[in-house]
Amino acid sequence: MNxxxxxxxxxxxxxxxxxxxxxxxxxxxxxxxxFFYNLWVRNGFDAVxxxxxxxxxxxxxxxxINFGVEGGAYTLLKSSKEEFKMAKEEMxxxxxxxxxxxxxxxxxxxxxxxxxxxxxxxxxxxxVIPTEGLVTDGNKLISKIPRFDQVLLVPSKNGGQKAxxxxxxxxxNKVYEVAVKHDSMMLYNLIDEIREDSSQILYISTKQSNxxxxxxxxxxxxxxxxxxxxxxxxxDPVMSKGTIDEEKLEQIVNPLFMxxxxxxxxxxxxxxxxxxxxxxxxxxxxxxxxxxIDQSSxxxxxxxxxxxxxxxxxGFLDKHQASLSEEDLLENPMYLSGQxxxxxxxxxxxxxxxxxxxxxxxxxxxxQVNMQHAVKIVVEEGKVKLYRRLTWEGQRSDxxxxxxxxxxxxxxxxINQLSAEGAQNIEINDMYWAYYQTDFDKPLKVxxxxxxxxxxxxxxxxx
Numbered sequence: 001m002n003x004x005x006x007x008x009x010x011x012x013x014x015x016x017x018x019x020x021x022x023x024x025x026x027x028x029x030x031x032x033x034x035f036f037y038n039l040w041v042r043n044g045f046d047a048v049x050x051x052x053x054x055x056x057x058x059x060x061x062x063x064x065i066n067f068g069v070e071g072g073a074y075t076l077l078k079s080s081k082e083e084f085k086m087a088k089e090e091m092x093x094x095x096x097x098x099x100x101x102x103x104x105x106x107x108x109x110x111x112x113x114x115x116x117x118x119x120x121x122x123x124x125x126x127x128v129i130p131t132e133g134l135v136t137d138g139n140k141l142i143s144k145i146p147r148f149d150q151v152l153l154v155p156s157k158n159g160g161q162k163a164x165x166x167x168x169x170x171x172x173n174k175v176y177e178v179a180v181k182h183d184s185m186m187l188y189n190l191i192d193e194i195r196e197d198s199s200q201i202l203y204i205s206t207k208q209s210n211x212x213x214x215x216x217x218x219x220x221x222x223x224x225x226x227x228x229x230x231x232x233x234x235x236d237p238v239m240s241k242g243t244i245d246e247e248k249l250e251q252i253v254n255p256l257f258m259x260x261x262x263x264x265x266x267x268x269x270x271x272x273x274x275x276x277x278x279x280x281x282x283x284x285x286x287x288x289x290x291x292x293i294d295q296s297s298x299x300x301x302x303x304x305x306x307x308x309x310x311x312x313x314x315g316f317l318d319k320h321q322a323s324l325s326e327e328d329l330l331e332n333p334m335y336l337s338g339q340x341x342x343x344x345x346x347x348x349x350x351x352x353x354x355x356x357x358x359x360x361x362x363x364x365x366x367x368q369v370n371m372q373h374a375v376k377i378v379v380e381e382g383k384v385k386l387y388r389r390l391t392w393e394g395q396r397s398d399x400x401x402x403x404x405x406x407x408x409x410x411x412x413x414x415i416n417q418l419s420a421e422g423a424q425n426i427e428i429n430d431m432y433w434a435y436y437q438t439d440f441d442k443p444l445k446v447x448x449x450x451x452x453x454x455x456x457x458x459x460x461x462x463x
Contacts, residue, residue: 054307055134060123068119072208075200078356097182099135104144105177112207112217115166120154126336133305145176155184214428226404231397232444236288253282255323256292287369292387302382309346313377316384345380349373354394360434403446403461410448410459
């Protein structure tokens with residue numbers, strides 16, 4: 001390269017830098033005003049990049065231990081316990097082995113009594129999981145199992161024997177049986193260890209118990225000694241006596257910007273705070289909600305499988321959560337509670353767990369915060385376009401109480417209420433315990449949540 005060419009390149013570089021810095025001096029935030037801004041500052045939020053097979057990202061909503069006794073006896077693993085983590089990791093290894101070297105046995109109609117007759121572990125997921133893309137180079141097995149929402153593993157007692165897996169698609173009443181030679185002794189032994197723990201709450205299966213008013217197989221606690229729970233309260237650490245704690249708010253929103261020092265802030269009369277940097281806008285609502293919006297657009301439509309979109313959503317959420325955890329903020333455990341495919345991409349919903357059971361808020365609160373779940377993430381064009389999240393933290397109170405209303409009592413209350421309204425042939429879709437909040441200023445207590453179609457009926461679990 002001769003001297004004249006080098007001088008030309010250096011001169012061009014100085015001119016571009018001059019334009020960029022002049023724009024900063026004149027306009028402050030350069031978004032939408034200076035073409036050269038995006039050459040230096042990349043807008044958006046880098047997500048966590050995961051390596052390995054995508055199937056490792058799958059997180060079961062519940063893990064149920066089946067002791068394999070006549071008549072059925074089950075328990076739920078607590079998500080905060082080491083046993084839950086171990087079972088999840090072992091199952092992920094086994095699922096990977098299945099999709100690479102598993103032997104497809106047969107497709108059959110779902111018969112819960114038959115498949116639950118053996119000692120096993122059931123992994124329940126939130127919604128239907130399409131198998132497309134779960135492994136990068138699996139065998140033809142994946143084409144024979146289009147989707148599933150649960151996986152039942154029958155582990156082998158000896159390491160050299162085959163383990164059997166049942167991929168369950170409850171919506172279509174289908175089950176796909178697969179065998180794989182993989183060491184599952186650890187999971188077999190885990191079942192025996194948990195069975196010896198007398199403190200576990202035992203559950204029944206509605207299908208095994210012929211409770212025909214349940215559409216799906218639901219596991220219900222049947223206890224002799226009522227369990228004890230603490231009352232809880234939800235607090236927004238950003239709000240203190242009606243005043244915004246700006247330091248904590250900045251700790252929450254700053255990780256969402258590529259260059260937070262360049263963001264601009266504006267507060268409206270209703271208390272809503274806007275932050276803008278380039279094409280990224282983050283809002284904080286005084287009801288305790290943050291909203292991240294990526295306003296950039298890509299003309300090209302990017303088709304994504306469930307697992308591709310979930311990788312993007314999960315990576316985004318995990319990176320933000322890691323930043324919050326460093327500040328000891330918003331550390332409620334979360335789980336994927338639902339997903340929905342849209343014309344433009346995917347939506348994912350996450351909810352909190354408090355003391356190992358789900359947190360649910362009332363329709364009244366949902367209307368005030370314009371959210372049905374604790375977190376909503378929209379993935380389009382290969383990136384997160386929208387991220388809405390409650391900035392609430394669950395805190396235990398000193399007050400304890402017994403959960404002494406049985407599932408039969410709660411079920412009767414719902415059925416009587418619907419029957420009085422003229423409903424017939426009532427079908428129950430789901431039933432579980434949750435920490436339920438009726439209003440902003442009310443404490444949380446454990447309720448029975450009974451789902452009938454699209455409607456959720458909260459019934460007090462303590463008399």
